[in-house]
Amino acid sequence: MRFDIITIFPEMFAGVFSGGIIKRALDRGLVRIAVHDLRDFTQDKHRQVDDRPFGGLEGMVLKPEPIFRAVEAVREDGAGRVYLLSPQGRTLDADLARELAAERQVILICGRYEGVDERVVEHLVDGEISIGDYVLSGGELAAAVVVDAASRFVPGVVGKEDSVKNDSFAGGILDYPQYTRPREFRGMKVPQVLFSGDHKRIERWRRKKALEKTVRRRPDLVRNRTLAPEDRRLLEDIPNERKDE
Numbered sequence: 001m002r003f004d005i006i007t008i009f010p011e012m013f014a015g016v017f018s019g020g021i022i023k024r025a026l027d028r029g030l031v032r033i034a035v036h037d038l039r040d041f042t043q044d045k046h047r048q049v050d051d052r053p054f055g056g057l058e059g060m061v062l063k064p065e066p067i068f069r070a071v072e073a074v075r076e077d078g079a080g081r082v083y084l085l086s087p088q089g090r091t092l093d094a095d096l097a098r099e100l101a102a103e104r105q106v107i108l109i110c111g112r113y114e115g116v117d118e119r120v121v122e123h124l125v126d127g128e129i130s131i132g133d134y135v136l137s138g139g140e141l142a143a144a145v146v147v148d149a150a151s152r153f154v155p156g157v158v159g160k161e162d163s164v165k166n167d168s169f170a171g172g173i174l175d176y177p178q179y180t181r182p183r184e185f186r187g188m189k190v191p192q193v194l195f196s197g198d199h200k201r202i203e204r205w206r207r208k209k210a211l212e213k214t215v216r217r218r219p220d221l222v223r224n225r226t227l228a229p230e231d232r233r234l235l236e237d238i239p240n241e242r243k244d245e
């Protein structure tokens with residue numbers, strides 16, 4: 001799995017992939033990330049990547065030629081999927097991250113300024129990706145988010161096989177709460193059920209907590225799903241949960 005990031009600010013990526021799970025995946029060769037300076041694909045003396053928009057108004061627009069040239073240079077024998085990071089794109093979620101992780105090469109173009117020449121959108125990219133309904137100064141931070149979220153679905157990247165399985169959203173719901181030592185901190189206690197040694201009971205408690213959190217905070221995630229009968233029973237049981245803690 002290989003990511004190619006095309007940007008006018010390559011230095012922004014110096015730190016983001018230098019620690020944690022992504023660094024380990026890079027060191028192990030499970031994921032490759034190449035950052036390309038868009039200016040290297042210009043052909044004029046001033047290495048100009050942007051220009052004024054036709055039709056007037058303020059601001060600058062990223063020119064099409066360097067972007068087309070950059071994609072053509074880094075794309076591996078026509079296999080690479082090409083995406084523009086922009087607020088107009090499909091919103092990133094676990095499904096999209098998983099889809100990207102199944103590709104051999106993902107090329108990410110970071111948008112900037114007031115926009116990108118529409119010919120890039122219409123004739124070069126396979127799609128646009130947004131990381132949420134807000135506007136960033138550019139696509140760089142969004143590209144880093146996409147690389148991180150997708151890499152987690154590349155086999156072997158996340159250590160224990162089931163840690164991705166238990167992630168929030170993996171089963172379409174949020175994660176259950178976690179605790180570690182000490183058992184009591186400033187009067188705040190770890191729920192008793194977690195010391196019971198009864199794995200079935202712990203599993204039930206976790207599932208219930210995850211469902212409850214999802215229904216309270218993100219009802220949209222469960223609204224269009226038919227809950228399994230066990231899950232429905234757990235939810236009905238929520239008023240009694242204190243007994244378990």
Ligand code: ADE
Pocket residue numbers: 085086087111129130131132133134135136137138139142
């Ligand atoms: N560029 C600017 N805003 C963005 C967003 N929300 N997602 C992806 N790329 C962006």
